[in-house]
Amino acid sequence: METDLEADLKELRQVFNSGKTKESSWRISQLHGLLHLLEDRENDISMALKQDLGKHHVEAYRDEIGTVVKSVNYALKNLKQWMAGKKASLPLAAFPSKAELLHEPLGVVLIISSWNFPIGLSLEPMIGAIAAGNAIVLKPSELAPSCSSFLAETIRDYLDNSAVKVIEGGSAIGERLLEHKFDKIFFTGSTRVGRSVMSAAAQHLTPVTLELGGKCPAVVDFFSTSRDADMATKRIVWGKFGACAGQACIGIDYVLIEKKYASNLVELLKKYITQCYGDGPTGSHSMSKIINKKHFSRLKSLIDEPRVKSSIVHGGLLDEESLFIWPTILVDPPLDAAIMMEEIFGPLLPVITLERIEDSIEFIRARPKPLALYAFTKDEHFQKGLISETSSGSIMFNDVILQYAVDTLPFGGVGESGFGRYHGKYSFENFSHEKVVVMRSFLIDFWFRYPPWDDKKLQLIKSGLRFDYLGVVLIALGLKSKA
Template identity: 55%
Template sequence: MAVVAELGETVSKLRQAYESSRTRSLAWRQAQLRGLLRLLKEQQETAFEALHEDLGKHRAEAYRDEVGLLMKSANEALRQLGKWMTPEKVWVPLVAFPATGQIVPEPLGVILIFACWNVPLGLSLEPLIGAIAAGNAVALKPSELSPCTAKFLAENVGKYMDAAAVKVVQGGPEVGEQLMEHRWDKVLFTGSPRVGRAVMAAASKHLTPVALELGGKCPCIFDMMSSARELQIAVNRIVGAKWSCCAGQACLAIDYLLVEERYLPVLLKVLKSTMKRFFSDADAMARIVSARHFERLRNLLKDREVAPSILHGGSMDAENLYIEPTILLNPPLDSAIMTEEIFGPLLPIITLKKIEDSIAFVRAMPKPLALYAFTGDAKLRRRIVEETSSGSVTFNDAVVQYAIDALPFGGVGQSGSGQYHGKYSFEMFSHKKAVMKRGYLIELTLRYPPWNERKIALMRHLYRFDYFGFVLCFLGLRR
């Protein structure tokens, strides 16, 4: 009961902070972003230690995927915030003369952010940047599966930011459930579809809008490169996007690869040599987050129908939660490894008669968060964009789209709903309020009863040709 009371007090204080209106000012928003930048700069080594303790992330990976990206995002928000907050003027038809219209972005209110454990700093603070830039009060719930990062956030966010308006709440699933008993103005959840459904069900009690980032099985279509150099670069990017992003424990990581049968031998040769070069050091790849997730991945490989498809790797170290980068060739399509999101260092390769068949293959699967394709064929690229649906499409690279603030990040269908990053983060946590102002110079009586055919005729002109309709209406004002 003490925990319930404490959470209720936290939500109440956040509501009070928001209702005080101080979070709405440009100065407050800028101060919070600057505070976040100071946190990331001054506590950077502590952040690296927390990420290594939770996931075994090398400091280079931690900076590339989390700390560095966050500093870039916060700086971009600071540069653009005044522009984002400026009301947008819109055209108002002449028939409404004299009148003006504009769209005014306003904060939604009190926001709840559920972060995931695989990019625990980034998935906590990236949406936080957007929420405070939009002028909201925010509760941040880090994952209990990355306890060191959660502790780092709890100990530091209040020191560098407005502790009354930005709060970190620690705890497990029971705390998340209690948080969802309260009314929020928006919830962002990053995690599994199973928990996402529970969050949406709980939010429905208060009609709270929910944004979901749920991942999914991200396919990679591999068309043969035109030169040995391009082939090596493509494989570098594939290997990096699969195994150097938290050991494949990333929602944007390549989940499976599609390739023509005739190109398989050369692809495998370059894949194996590149994996050996990238991961010769023991600390080059993050570890599996927990014993439960390790066991889940081990069971995927132990499936008696899947085990014969292991082509490379497969060794495991349960004590250190390590699984060797593993390649599987044509595992059964109805097996768990091909129907569930892998979220680990296992890469199934599916061979096709011709690469164009990949489009039908992808369309038969649930819509993914991202689709990757390595190809120089403009016609194939066009077909992929037009004939498939995914949160994003990236050609000749993978995962890098996450770092581009000008591109929205988010899923579609089962891979999620809502988009953020850059201005899209600001918009996710804002309401676009329509504001119109009219004068009293002209009053069109055709809008009022009593009705007649002449008024209907004038309205027809009005809706078809605004300018002429306006003139006709003006001439008929006294009717």
């Protein structure tokens, strides 16, 4: 295996050094290859996602096929503009010169994807890496084996296998990959593993993008009208349970609401859970399953703690055989319990009550910065307070998750929720180096830039740094007094 890995990495380096991947024609052909893969193999992708995560084909298309098709088309439409050089202005002191900024590919890059969106989180960063002209290693998650096998077997048929390689395996192969030098590592996953990736990258001073997670809150400022309450609650249910059964880094982790509105919210949550997912505990065709028994047991342990179990007001039913957990609502579980200390990553929704909704700002600030913050409110003063007094990867008002799918917006975290950003042009820039190119003429050269130094040269240099360029020229020509 190590010999094969060495050979693959050597081939990737040789291909990149040949200049092949830098050609715009290569980049365009590979993006079209991705597009054909998604269009030709849509049913196979849906089937693999069903096998690994129990995703309904509508959810599979919405989250992992359609969004990536959109992103590829956006890259194809804008690639020429992204690759074009950008002129840079220079101060008068640099006259006569000109400068531009050119994006160049980083080299051989490693993309390590996650299991919860195993197709989308593999191909979305790959779009940027290809568009930027890199050679690529993709390491899919072994926890989604059907999707990992699909990517390994199909990418080589649709893309240039000498420049884009899929390497399957578990943590051992991941550790071996990290022992090698890459020119960029893009990792999506847990904070714990992210620390290991960053530590390994430091050995080679390799730049890293970490897309992690965190406990994303939803602040609910109830409610100016019953219609607003209904719509907000429906969006909360969708944002918590509708994206891979809550196994989404950008999904809602918990809700903050004033105590006087909590019972109203709970009743509406129950209503829309039943409306969207039915009323039976044994599974729903519209809701994904838990990825495996290990994660199922972890989630079970979160609500089995006696002081947490007493806070359950809806759900709490689990089927280990089908790996299905019914949408569960908890009201005011202890804040020092694991369910409030760890990222939940499952269909368990704590509702935390506050005396005043304004207290949510301090509640959020007292915890690690989330990947996303959601707030349902029409109060502009409160909105401004949340924007200015909290920090998160993104903040969205009156809806959830949609910011992820917008190609013109960057996606990424802050603090423990990760760093670096991608999507659209930001993906292209993530996998590029913006190189400065300056060209200077031999037309003029000033004698005072060179030693030996004296006070007159100091005056000229000071004048030049103040951009009094005409004064510099006059002094240098002896046409202006020393004073």
